[in-house]
Amino acid sequence: MFDILIIGAGVVGANIARELSKYKLNIGIIEKEPDVCMGSSKANSAIVHGGYAEEHTKLKGRICFKGRKKFEQLNKELNFGYLKTGSLVLSESEDDLDNLKNLEENGIKNGLNDIKIIDSNEIKKMETNINENFKYALFCEGAGICSPFEFTIALIENAIDNGVKLFLNEEVKKIENNNDYFEVITTNKSFRSKIIINCAGLGAEKIANMVNDFSFNLKFRSGQYFVFDKSEGGKINSVLFQMPTKLGKGILVSKTVYGNLIIGPDALDENTANLNTDSQRLVEIYKKSLLVTDKININKIIRTFSGVRAVSNNDDFIIEESAIKNFINVAGIQSPGLTSSPAIAEYIVDILKNKGFTLEENQSFNPYRKGYGNYNHNKSNKDNLICICEEKTEEEIMECFNRPIPINTIDAIKRRVRAGMGMCQGRRCKPKIKEILENKNINLDYRTDIEIKDVDRVDRFKLIKDLKENI
Ligand SMILES: Cc1cc2nc3c(=O)[nH]c(=O)nc-3n(C[C@H](O)[C@H](O)[C@H](O)COP(=O)(O)OP(=O)(O)OC[C@H]3O[C@@H](n4cnc5c(N)ncnc54)[C@H](O)[C@@H]3O)c2cc1C
Structure with missing residues (x-):
């Protein structure tokens, strides 16, 4: 039985998981996709906003600056x-x-x-x-x-190091409310938890509806x-x-x-x-x-x-325990949700404390996590590069397999070590990476990569031509 199950491994679920790992709790995160940070948290402006744009009457206005102030310290740790x-x-x-x-x-x-x-x-x-x-x-x-995907990955890597359990490829299909606990049925498993925190982003309304909470629309x-x-x-x-x-x-x-x-x-x-x-x-x-x-x-x-x-229908963040006891919604988290996310996690701790949930400090909490070295722009040794655009060696690429989040796609490698993020967009390094992995008997499911899944992005050359004709 989990004390807390977080549904959704976006930046909000990730911050909450890491913040709660500072306490002695049995915590799980369930994510439907093959990697963390596959929703809004992956594709946004990546701005750590000032906090002046949202009205003070709105929660998103009051919470943004609190989140922004945490980034410097979080980056030192993660x-x-x-x-x-x-x-x-x-x-x-x-x-x-x-x-x-x-x-x-x-x-x-x-x-x-x-x-x-x-x-x-x-x-x-x-x-x-x-x-x-x-x-x-x-x-x-x-x-x-900031880097929103590295931020989310870092938070979850660190949360796992501090005892949180992550379940990828598990879409929540049904939730049974047994009053003392919830039974959460996913693609392949079922989980029991005393508390659910609904951080499912675009799917949050659907998740709330599963426990007969129809209090908001997205x-x-x-x-x-x-x-x-x-x-x-x-x-x-x-x-x-x-x-x-x-x-x-x-x-x-x-x-x-x-x-x-x-x-x-x-x-x-x-x-x-x-x-x-x-x-x-x-x-x-x-x-x-x-x-x-x-x-x-x-x-x-x-x-x-x-x-x-x-x-959300009130154009604000919804962060509250629902009328369904022990079911907490963190929904409608549009901009500045990335900036606010560290403060949203603290807000959740307050909600739990206020409802009398016991939070005993985890004395062995380790706040630190090593980065992937993506900010070293003065590389001296440029031999044996696999990704020429982003200057990545095989050793650097393979580093993601030493981390606690399972790597299931080539895209997951790209988001961690940037191989494939450069001008050629992986045309040169992707085949080499596939070969390296095959030689190591690591079999990823390439069909799940977003570029070839079901997303249709405008062709770069067509776009440049259209721009030249129209401006
Ligand atoms: C265009 C755009 C620009 C933005 N720019 C900024 C910015 O510059 N600065 C800023 O502060 N904020 C910005 N934001 C807002 C920010 O991106 C979001 O507030 C934030 O990413 C929301 O995070 P989340 O974790 O709530 O949602 P998500 O990242 O969407 O995570 C939800 C997760 O839940 C999972 N999920 C959904 N349904 C299920 C299910 N049934 N079972 C299991 N898992 C499920 C999804 O797969 C997903 O991984 C922007 C947003 C957009 C879209």
Whole structure:
């Protein structure tokens, strides 16, 4: 019998698992996919948001800054890749100054002490490659960027080292409520647990419905992105936002922790979790990014992707014990959920304490986890590279098999050690990796890799052609 079962191994479930592993508890995480971090946590802007954009009346407004403040320490412990870059909300017109002031005021209400409005001279000093017409910007010094998948992987690796059990490829199909405990029936197994924490992202409504909790609805809102080669990442220093709208924070331009550049997302309500990308939407996104900078070389597009937000009916995070006793929902965690996730985990600890659940400290909790060395950009030995774009050797690639999360796909290797993330997108290294694995009698199911599963991403050459014709 588990004390706590967490459904969903996204960044929220991962933070909760690791936070709860600080206590003497029997904890399990159930995930339907062959790896952790396969939902919204994998495909997003990767921004550690300042915390000024969401209204103070909303939980997501009040909790974001608390989460953001934890990233520096978490990165010291878990080595997942985080950079404090600062962010700018740029405005071209005097008319927007009031909106910037409102954002600043909201940020102060949310507890921020590192935001201010700056003028065009200061903007130009900070960003030399953006358009010259910006008059003002809201500067948030403590905003930053991180690797969302390395973050989630790191949290779960560390949680497992501290006793948490992870079950991949187990989709929750049914939950029986036996009052003293829940019986959770999955693809191949069944589990018993005293408490369930529903962190199933886009699937959270379905999971809640399984225990007759119909208290919220979720809708899906997709957002598409471009990823550019590392030659473009250095052109921008901070995260660049345009004025936010009701649908989101608008099109942003940002470097990534790995040195690439991303542009996106747009926002479109969907009936399904649509991960396809299409030229028409991407052309519109690119046009909007031109309002910020025209210095990005479109021939350096590496790939495109789409992420899907889980938007709740009250447009806020739902983090509470449901009317069903011992069933806790953590649902509707759209942006800034990645930033807020460490604080969401602490919020869950408070919920458990307040309901009188015994939490006895785990004296042997080890907060540390070794990274995969993806931030060593000055490699001296470049011999025997398997992935030439990202400069990865066989030894570095095989390191993921020494870790506690089972590796079931080539994509899982890519997300950990970046082999296949470069300009050629694995065209050169994937066959070599397959050969290495086969020689070691490691058989992965290549059919589960996202690129060939059921996701249709626009062809890079077609996209570049469409961009050239339309801008
Ligand atoms: C386009 C976009 C941009 C964003 N940008 C940012 C940003 O820059 N900064 C920021 O702070 N936040 C951002 N966010 C929000 C952030 O990505 C999410 O808040 C966060 O990833 C949510 O994590 P999660 O763990 O709740 O959900 P998920 O990552 O979706 O995890 C849920 C998990 O549950 C699993 N699951 C579902 N159903 C079942 C089932 N029946 N059985 C077992 N497992 C199941 C799924 O497979 C999945 O792995 C963005 C989101 C999107 C979509």
